[in-house]
Amino acid sequence: MTKEERLELAEILFPNIKNSRDYYENMYPERKLAEGAMVTRYGPSPTGSVHLGNLYSAFCDMIYARQSKGIFFLRIEDTDSKREVEGGVDNIVSVLKGFNITPNEGYTFGGDYGSYKQSERVEIYQTYVKDLVIQGYAYPCFMTEDELAAIREEQEINKVRTGVYGIYAADRDLSLDEIKEKLDNKEEYVVRLRSDGDPNKTIEFTDLIKGKIKFPENDEDFVLLKKDGVPTYHFAHAIDDHLMHTTHVIRGDEWVSSIPKHVQLFKILGFKRPEYAHIAPITIKDQETGAIRKLSKRKDPWAGAIYYEEKGIPFDALHLYLATITNSNFEEWYLQNSEKDISEFEFSFSKHAVGGSSFDNDKLTNICKTYFSRKSGEEVYEETLAWAEKHDKDYAKLLKENSEDMKKFLDIEKEGPRPRKDIGMYSEVKEEFSYAIDSMFKDENYSKNESEKEYDIDLVLDYINNHLDLDVNNEEWFNGVREFATNNGYAASPKEYKNNPDDYKGHVGDICEAIRVMITGRLKSPDLFSIMKILGKDRIVERVNLYKEFISK
């Protein structure tokens, strides 16, 4: 085809495209950023609920932009209308906000490089394709799905590479007249790249995480514009990341195989190529088969972002977990610098795991517990309340009604270098501190505690009424219990009892246990005396009587 014919073809194909490339190049000028600032982007497709892997990817985009004082933007990649899910876009935005992964610019976040939604940029993509048609780098292809399937089958039989390339690219050399004829017949078409790649040549590419990788050049005439005029991922990626001046493309490693295509596109379009960092997916070892696989929303409850919201896992704790996955040396750093913010750690691509990192629920739990242990009772109360107002309104009401007590209970054994670690998520507070709220305690079934022992209620009552002094310190209190125990035929310590079990009715711990069961309904609890102090004598007696009632039933 001659230059004139190509110009004519471009007009026939894109009669409505009036702007030139320069128009957009001028509209989206180079960003004015400091040396070394990274521009990253998170480009989700609104095709379903948000996955932990999505969060992980967005998290990486955020930290690298943040630490380099760059820009992290959100771009909605909605070029596949067939797979788009209702509400998917809004969901992405609200999940990101919910997890405190906030872009500097992007869809709903503002910025000068929009639109940040690919479905609104079709005119831009077509402008560039039109130019490629003029240059002879793109052509309309009228092959039907059946024809494509047929050549594919032929290729499989002949054991050659599948795809539209070389002699299999039937329409790449159609004459202008042939094209006009097909157009007149209303035949549908896609626009394909006229690849100039030679598969016998090798391109060497350096990925920031995976290192050097060699590929054969791309010779496939892959699709640029689908028959609805909307671009494929590859083409949209090249255009958008050029116009939006992305410096670092951080994305899942399912894209590494597409590198030859992307390298080629940037070259043909005359764009400067961004750096690439391909992150491996979060995997898991399948309980049944033992195989390593991607997280599955169906099999693994923690695969979906919604899990963390519902269970009430603080986003700071999740950030901490994601950071440990992201950089192998983060965990150790954090151990030394636990009072610092994540943003003070310097993340680097070379410290990413090259293979997939597998999801470690135990470690997440541990991180969460440590997170909670560092928070004061008041802080835990406020956060739990905020969570409950969304996910457990009844409990939120109870929390508010009992806020003073609740804060005190949540604060037990929190001071000092070794705070308690018993809560890992907001949803656990309700069960773990069920004894803290009177109305909940009244409904508490004592039989829930696993003890089948019979406790001496009168002895406990005697102790509480005649010997319990709540205005002393913990040590004095315990000495008092000890004295009471000895006077009533109990050993002063478990050790003494163990040595001569026949001499005693039990030991001091048994008395504590009896009190504990009666006032908390459980065998295990935080410091007993602290609980008693908060409760006060009247409520303690009330609870013992409740227990008496329960036993006599």
Place this chain on the structure above:
RNA sequence: GGCCUGUUGGUGAAGUGGCUUAACACACUGCCCUCUCAAGGCAGCAUUCACGGAUUCGAAUUCCGUACAGGCUACCA
């Protein structure tokens, strides 16, 4: 089938030719502390880095093959 990538204890992993008798963390086990639990202290937990060859005075680290796993091979991203 073709093209890429990966494979170090129960788990996450460190490790880039001698400092490794394989760090650290989580989990687990035992003991100690102790009124229960949590926390904490001490100790234990891969003689070996998927397998087989090669290079080297020396390899988890380099090279080649094999096996296994994952990804891509779409008008999906």
